[in-house]
Amino acid sequence: xxDEFLTTDEVxxxxxxxxxxxxxxxxAVDDPDPTRIPAVRVGRIWRIPRKEFEEWLARxxxxxxxxxxxxxx
Numbered sequence: 497x498x499d500e501f502l503t504t505d506e507v508x509x510x511x512x513x514x515x516x517x518x519x520x521x522x523x524a525v526d527d528p529d530p531t532r533i534p535a536v537r538v539g540r541i542w543r544i545p546r547k548e549f550e551e552w553l554a555r556x557x558x559x560x561x562x563x564x565x566x567x568x569x
Contacts, residue, residue, distance in 0.1 A: 501543035507533065530555065 508515040522542050523532025534548040
C-alpha cells in the first residue's frame with residue numbers, strides 16, 4: 497500500500513536503535529538532506545511513509561557499499 501505509515505518505534509526496531517535516535521534524525525519528506533529520514537508530522541506525532549523509508553534505507557545502504565563509510569547515526 498502506498499499510504500502505509502510506520503511509527504518511530506517501528507523504525508527504531510527495524511534499525512535496532514533507540515526511538516529517540518530516530519526522532520533526532522527525522523526530516524520533512526521534501527528535505528534535501530540525504531541523512532534525514534523522510535517523515536510527516538501529524539499534530540505532535542511523526543509518521544514515516546513506508547515507501548519513502550525503504551527508498552532512504554536503500555540509498556543509505558548503497559552509499560556504504562560504494563566505499564563511502566558514513567555513519568547514519
